[in-house]
Amino acid sequence: MLNEHEDELRELGVEVYNTPEANITLLRALIESPSTLLLLNDTENSIYEVRVLNHLYTDVQIKNLQFAQDITISQVIRNRKLIAPNGNTTIMYGDRLIFTGNKQTAAQIRQALATAN
Numbered sequence: 001m002l003n004e005h006e007d008e009l010r011e012l013g014v015e016v017y018n019t020p021e022a023n024i025t026l027l028r029a030l031i032e033s034p035s036t037l038l039l040l041n042d043t044e045n046s047i048y049e050v051r052v053l054n055h056l057y058t059d060v061q062i063k064n065l066q067f068a069q070d071i072t073i074s075q076v077i078r079n080r081k082l083i084a085p086n087g088n089t090t091i092m093y094g095d096r097l098i099f100t101g102n103k104q105t106a107a108q109i110r111q112a113l114a115t116a117n
Contacts, residue, residue, distance in 0.1 A: 045102055045103065046100065046103055048099055048100070049097065049098050050110040052094065056117065059090060060091050061089065061090050062091065071100065073099045075097070075098040076095050077097075078092060078095050
């Protein structure tokens, strides 16, 4: 049933997840990189996602972000496509950033990036 409506939901901006596929992906990641489990169990650091809605951070290269030293951005999702970023990657309005960092610092960074202006 979901497959019939998946494209329609995506066009409406709904994030569609396939739970079994997500579980398989997680297990594969744990097998390929067992240290991933350390990050998942870490009490001070974690993995985060944020949508960039603050224009102060758009059209800025990652290396020039004021908090670039505090987090590691592992993926940029732009127009439903994954981008493996580097310091020269330019952040665009609406990008979703997947990053790791300290829980306290990450909360402040997420708030700053997600605050629409």
